[in-house]
C-alpha cells in the first residue's frame with residue numbers, strides 16, 4: 094500500500110473546548126496528542142487483505158508503546174505483545190498493510206480519525222452493571238449529605254467504557270431520590286469513541302443484565318426478548334451526558350464542584366507520574382466534601398497529599414485537597430468563549446456549549 098495520509102476527518106466535533114483545527118490536522122508520529130478527540134470511523138475497506146497472520150516485531154511493539162503512552166497514557170509492556178498484535182491486526186488488514194511497520198509508517202502521516210481507531214483498538218473496555226457493587230450504597234448515602242446541597246450537581250464517570258457504570262450511577266440517583274428527576278446529573282466520558290457510541294445507544298444483550306434484579310430491569314429497561322436485548326429507558330438515559338474526554342488532556346472543560354468522581358479500572362493502565370497528574374487535576378474540580386471512587390486493585394494512599402482513603406477503595410480530599418477545591422470553586426469562571434464547557438444549567442441539567 095502506498096504510504097499516504099489517510100483522509101482527513103470531517104467528523105462531528107464532540108470534544109470539550111477544542112478548536113475545530115485540533116480535529117483535522119495530521120498527526121506527527123510519536124508526537125503527543127493530548128487533544129486527540131475525533132470520533133472513530135470504521136477503517137477504510139477495499140484494500141487487499143494479507144493472506145497470512147502477520148507477526149509483530151519487538152521494535153514495532155516499542156513504536157506502538159510510545160504512541161499508546163503519548164496519546165492515551167496506556168503503558169504497553171513486552172508481555173502485551175500478543176494482545177497488541179491481535180487487536181491491531183484488523184486495522185492492518187483493513188488498510189492492506191503487510192507488516193506492522195508499514196501500518197505504523199502510514200499512521201505517522203494519518204489524520205486524527207485513524208489515530209483514534211488505533212487508540213480504540215488498544216483500550217481495554219471490560220465493565221459491568223453495578224461492578225464493585227459496594228460503591229453504590231456509599232454513593233447513595235453520599236449524595237444525600239446536606240453539605241452537598243448546591244445547584245448544578247454532577248457525578249462524573251471518568252472512564253465509562255460502554256456505559257454500564259454511568260447507567261448504574263443514574264439508577265442509584267433515581268433510587269435515592271425516588272424520582273427520574275433527581276437534582277444530580279451524570280457526566281460520562283471515555284477516550285474511546287467506539288465504546289462511547291455504544292454507551293449512548295444504551296442497548297445491551299440480556300446476558301449482560303442477568304445480575305440486575307427483576308425490579309431494576311423493569312424500572313430502567315425496555316426488554317426485547319426476541320432480540321435478546323434491552324434498551325435503557327429514555328428517562329434514565331436523559332440523566333447522562335456522554336462526551337469524549339482524554340484523561341491525559343492538559344485541561345478538562347468542566348465546571349467545579351463535582352460531587353463524586355468514578356475513575357475505576359483505568360489508571361491501572363497508566364504509570365505513576367500519569368496517575369499523580371490526573372489525581373492532581375481531579376482535586377480542584379471536586380466539591381470539598383466530594384468522593385473519589387477507584388477500582389478494586391488501585392491504591393492511591395501514597396500518591397501525593399490530596400486524597401485520604403476512606404476504605405473500600407473510596408477516597409476523600411485531604412485538608413490540602415479541600416483547600417484547593419474550595420479555592421478553585423471560588424475562582425472558577427467560564428472560559429472566555431464558553432466553548433465546550435461541560436456545565437449544568439439550572440436546575441441541574443448538564444450541557445455542552447459548542448462553538449457556533
Ligand SMILES: C[S@@+](CC[C@H](N)C(=O)[O-])C[C@H]1O[C@@H](n2cnc3c(N)ncnc32)[C@H](O)[C@@H]1O
Nearest residue numbers: 165216219220252254284285339340357358359
Ligand atoms: C476497563 S475499562 C473501565 C470501565 C469502568 N470504569 C469500570 O470500572 O467498569 C477502562 C476504560 O478506560 C478508558 N481509557 C483508557 N485510557 C483512557 C484515557 N487516557 N482517557 C480516558 N479514558 C481512557 C478505556 O477506553 C476503557 O473504556
